[in-house]
Amino acid sequence: MFVTERGEGRPVVMLHGFGVDHRIVLPLDDALSGRGWRRLYVDLPWAPGWTGPQTGGAQSIAEALVEGIADRLGDEPFAVLGNSFGAQLARYIAHVSEPRALGLATLVGVFEPRHESRRLPTPRPLMRDDALVERAGAAGEAFREIAVIETPETLAAQLRWVEPGLRDADQAVMDAVAADYALDAEPEDARPAPFTRPSVHVFGRQDHVTGYEDGWARRDHYPRGTFAVLDAAGHHAHLERPTLVAALLQDWLDRMDADQPR
Template identity: 30%
Template structure:
């Protein structure tokens, strides 16, 4: 489906009916990343309206010359939410950069959010200031690597702590399409000129007393896990989990544990 926000076409997909959950993917990706990790959790559940969208300049959503910063991205997201689910409370889920934008949304409209999920959230926009881990592969699949094109093998060694045929297939089907479709020039301009919000997104006026789940990879070389401790005090109802044998794509590397923790979060939201 398509939604026009400030003359920018936003591509999105809605699955199911009931409590809205807005799903925000990471930088250079698109909505299939979030659908790939979240839809298996909802395969046996009713009562949830999952709203997957492509962020501007990613997937099938347009970029625009006037979108120069994460502040602009946030304004578009808030307008999108107001148009698609006006006056409704909702749940919010974000991965990596999507987790940064999710905190921006909760900063602006916390009264409408009944729960939040952060998957390997971006905490510090400036990569040089992040405390990240060194690249390591803890479970290597040499047989698989020997059958792959050299470029794919190199990417798998860099992007994943755990290797398997299923992980490789999910990477190709859920993540790589986003990299192929992204408007690189548009996204690089934002990274260079306005990747961080103009305000301190984690300086909260009041604590968010709603069920929250924060998931981090112990071997994450992109955003790390240590900087996320700094936001924990904002969420007194948060489960904070650091998963071993997991990097920036922990939802793929630790699929069963990921699904279990999401299920627990949904129960906590429902019973809140």
């Protein structure tokens, strides 16, 4: 379950999205390092690093993660960051783990599990490079489906951080999760008291996979939440706008640090 641990200090659990593995959130590590937080990277059940129990859908994965975190950290307080599908899990973990949860970060998070019910922008690529995509072959086609900004840098990031996880994913496990993709209840509904720890919720303005409006609709539940909708960013916002995402995450760490007794 826990693939790698980096750094020293208070723990932050890092959860990736659907169909990929922990490598997709590794580009965030530079932003989080050297600030008194140790990063615990998790592989979810379709990825090779999962060592947890056999799971079915989202709810059983979320419960297995809560148990795995407790086994690893005991009573130690922690923060949690989730990307895409991992953000749905992170929201659950943060809510059921209060008061041990120090904070929550969601990155292009799933706030509406039913694809047909999501409020999504029309796909709108902002920068195209046909020659770049053509040279990349099949990987270029997959890149074009998701990218808002097509540059050598964003393609290289896709090939390094995204494609390996896609190749290694267990399709049978993914099919089982896709058939039971939602939690039993949305965390904000199951525990309607506001989540008062520092949080940050980052969305891509051009993200046609999870969008931003469903997450924005939850803003009143997070009175300590920063909500940022980034232009020129799609579902891989941290690969297309790395500097801005890094600044938002570092601000989140600073706010959690300020909350701790001195």
